[in-house]
Amino acid sequence: DTAVSQTPKYLVTQMGNDKSIKCEQNLGHDTMYWYKQDSKKFLKIMFSYNNKELIINETVPNRFSPKSPDKAHLNLHINSLELGDSAVYFCASSRRGSAGELFFGEGSRLTVL
Amino acid sequence: AQSVTQLGSHVSVSEGALVLLRCNYSSSVPPYLFWYVQYPNQGLQLLLKYTSAATLVKGINGFEAEFKKSETSFHLTKPSAHMSDAAEYFCAVSDPNNNNDMRFGAGTRLTVKP
Numbered sequence: 001d002t003a004v005s006q007t008p009k010y011l012v013t014q015m016g017n018d019k020s021i022k023c024e025q026n027l028g029h030d031t032m033y034w035y036k037q038d039s040k041k042f043l044k045i046m047f048s049y050n051n052k053e054l055i056i057n058e059t060v061p062n063r064f065s066p067k068s069p070d071k072a073h074l075n076l077h078i079n080s081l082e083l084g085d086s087a088v089y090f091c092a093s094s095r096r097g098s099a100g101e102l103f104f105g106e107g108s109r110l111t112v113l
Numbered sequence: 114a115q116s117v118t119q120l121g122s123h124v125s126v127s128e129g130a131l132v133l134l135r136c137n138y139s140s141s142v143p144p145y146l147f148w149y150v151q152y153p154n155q156g157l158q159l160l161l162k163y164t165s166a167a168t169l170v171k172g173i174n175g176f177e178a179e180f181k182k183s184e185t186s187f188h189l190t191k192p193s194a195h196m197s198d199a200a201e202y203f204c205a206v207s208d209p210n211n212n213n214d215m216r217f218g219a220g221t222r223l224t225v226k227p
Binding site: 004031033035040041042043044045048050055056090092094099100101102104105106107 | 145147149151154155156157158159162164201203207209213214215216217219220222
């Protein structure tokens with residue numbers, strides 16, 4: 001049973017389209033995150049939610065909108081996709097009091113043509 | 114704000130040789146420090162973490178790291194490299210008072226030659 005699961009794993013789409021990536025964790029964690037990994041493997045935090053409340057919102061274009069319907073789910077919706085959005089997006093979760101140790105999903109590779 | 118710098122984007126060792134991956138941190142408070150490993154087409158998984166207890170931390174797969182405050186370093190070592198250690202390694206730092214905000218280094222790709 002996968003602890004942090006993301007769908008879809010691969011996404012190929014045209015510029016200007018809107019797409020969503022879903023994430024679910026079955027670890028009972030309070031906090032969930034979205035990270036973006038670029039082609040040089042650099043990992044950048046985008047958003048963090050704690051019990052459905054947004055607590056970190058880095059300098060990310062407002063075309064990106066996270067939604068957390070409950071503490072086990074954190075989805076990422078992207079409007080008007082651009083070439084520069086091509087990357088691997090990782091969902092992660094952590095438990096309060098765990099020193100912030102992150103559990104990652106396998107990633108969703110987004111390619112914008 | 115916390116940050117980490119990984120020295121060397123690519124390290125190549127022979128099988129059986131010592132692995133040394135370097136990480137230096139910057140933090141205004143005593144930090145929590147982590148090493149994660151990423152195998153191809155997978156997510157990151159935790160190797161080990163330092164949370165202000167013992168300065169020498171042992172992790173999975175024979176890796177260990179030593180926290181050196183005087184050098185602001187947290188280098189990762191393994192005495193004898195195995196082919197299966199080939200992966201991308203990330204150092205990360207968080208603030209114990211706000212450990213929802215973890216910052217990663219740029220990563221070091223480890224290649225192991227037969």
